[in-house]
Amino acid sequence: MNRSTSDQAADAHALEALHARIEASLARQGLMQHLGARLLRVEPGLCEIALPYSERVTQQQGGFHGGAMGALADIAGGYAGLSVLDEGLEVVTVEYKINFLASFNGGELHALGRVVRPGKRVIVTTAELFHVAPDGRRQSCAVMQQTLAPVPQKY
Known part of the structure; x- marks a missing residue:
């Protein structure tokens, strides 16, 4: 069944509104702004965020710091849930568990968050982090x- 042009336009408008909502929330995140994170993509149940390599995100050996990686995964999963x-x-x-698989420097990290189970009281998400080399x-x-918990917006 083909969708009407008006249905497609409504879907495009809803996606634009969702992107604007997530982007506005990300702009309120002081840590993410400090680290230089940017929104790449958002769809219902999915969010992708990039974090460029800089001296702000490194550990003592020059690789991306696990804390920065965890924060990026947390944000991508959280916005997928939102x-x-x-x-x-x-x-x-509420909680997260992360497994670090490899260490990289240079380039940037991309975190792809996905909703596994939406819910009214609990939302379960995953995020996978990828290193994207300059090439x-x-x-x-x-x-x-x-695991996320929905709460009322306070701003």
Whole structure:
């Protein structure tokens, strides 16, 4: 069955509104702004965020710091969860577990968050982190599972 042009336009408008909502929330994240994170993509149940390599995100040996990687995964999973909630709600992280698979420097990290199970009281997400080398080569470097709780938006 073909969708009407008006249905397609409504879907495009809803996706633009979702992107604007997530982007506005990300702009309120002081840590992510300090580290230089940027929103790459958002769809219902999915969010991708990039973090460029800089002296702000390194550990003592020059690789991406695990804390920066964990924060990026947390944000991508959190915004994936937020993308399935109504306006007027936010999410808080209840817990997450991350496995670091490899260490990299240079380039940037991309975190791809996905909703595994949406819910009214608990949302479960995952995020996979990829290192993107300057030549465009992508390698997986961490995986995370997360539990979120929806809360009322306070701003």
